[in-house]
Amino acid sequence: MSKDPFKPPASYEAALEELEQLVQVIESGQLPLEQLLAGYQRGAELLNFCRGKLEAVEHQIKVLDEGALKPWTPQ
Known part of the structure; x- marks a missing residue:
């Protein structure tokens, strides 16, 4: 747990990786x-x-789809 507890992560992926390591510890x-x-x-x-x-x-995504999310269907 050497990360600064008040420093925001660089990205979603970095936060997720740090969170996974933290859970293990x-x-x-x-x-x-x-x-x-x-x-x-x-x-x-x-x-x-x-x-x-x-x-x-x-x-x-909602903005891009004009507020109407379409259900995902596998092709």
């Missing part, structure tokens, strides 16, 4: 309580960042 059960809490807080920040990015992309 937390699930290992090897962190002291204070670091566990800090890890949980950073994870919540990363999750909110990812959700925000996904919502922004969804909004862009």
Whole structure:
């Protein structure tokens, strides 16, 4: 958990990778309580960042489709 807890990730992919690594460290059960809490807080920040990015992309898709999302059908 060497990442700065207040620094936003560079991208969605970077946030997702950091979140996956953080989950592994937390699930290992090897962190002291204070670091566990800090890890949980950073994870919540990363999750909110990812959700925000996904919502922004969804909004862009709606705009591009003129507000009518079409159901995906495999070809």
